[in-house]
Amino acid sequence: MIKLTDQDYKDGQVLLFDKPLEWTSFQLVNKVRWLIRKNLNIKKIKVGHAGTLDPLATGLMIICTGKFTKRISEFMGQEKEYTGTIVLGATTPSYDLESEVDKTFPTEHITEEAIYAFAKAYQGKIQQRPPIFSALKKDGKRLYEFARAGEEVEIPKREIHISSFEITRISMPEVDFKVRCSKGTYIRSLAYDFGLGLESGAHLTELRRTKIGDFSVDTAQTIEGFEASFGYS
Secondary structure: OOOOOHHHHHHOEEEEEEEOOOOOHHHHHHHHHHHHHHHHOOOOOOEEEOOOOOOOEEEEEEEEEHHHHHHHHHHHOOOEEEEEEEEEOEEOOOOOOOOOOOEEOOOOOOOHHHHHHHHHHOOEEEEEOOOOOOOOEEOOEEHHHHHHOOOOOOOOOEEEEEEEEEEEEEEOOEEEEEEEEOOOOOHHHHHHHHHHHOOOOEEEEEEEEEEEOOEEHHHOEOHHHHHHOOOOO
């Protein structure tokens, strides 16, 4: 591995990371910034990410340093690919495992044909409602602030684009999938809509981002590997 200098990081680097489970995106960015500053004696350097991942998601994150932080919006606008697991028959307020199951629904009527048909129909331009447990703002407040305060709030739908939605495994009540989608897509909302479309309920139990544009998680490094590049064991 080529050892980068302080000037390399200041001039700009695009670093690919495989975000660990339960880490926030900001924790990963802060750890990368701290390692660069500490080991190269840099007092100040810009470090930013090109799109967050929820703590319960793993996978590809693009982190830019120095002058390349100006390219963040370019990377954020690129198509993304995710794999994951949806569990049918139950919903949670957060649409994933961040919160407990609040409602259960029958699943006996759901056939494999219906699952494949929904996935086929859920492509192209879609009107999607973001989850209330999200960082989007309404009236100056983050939506999750309303949610944690138990307040109801109207969340308008917005247009997204699903390039492909592939079902990769069915083992009721679990359904594995791979999806390619535009910026602004909430996979948690996709899981919730999946349940509605099958006249049941659903929530997301596993999520991994595998691609952003032409960048793949297969070529990403771990934070442990990045730390080791500075001589840590």
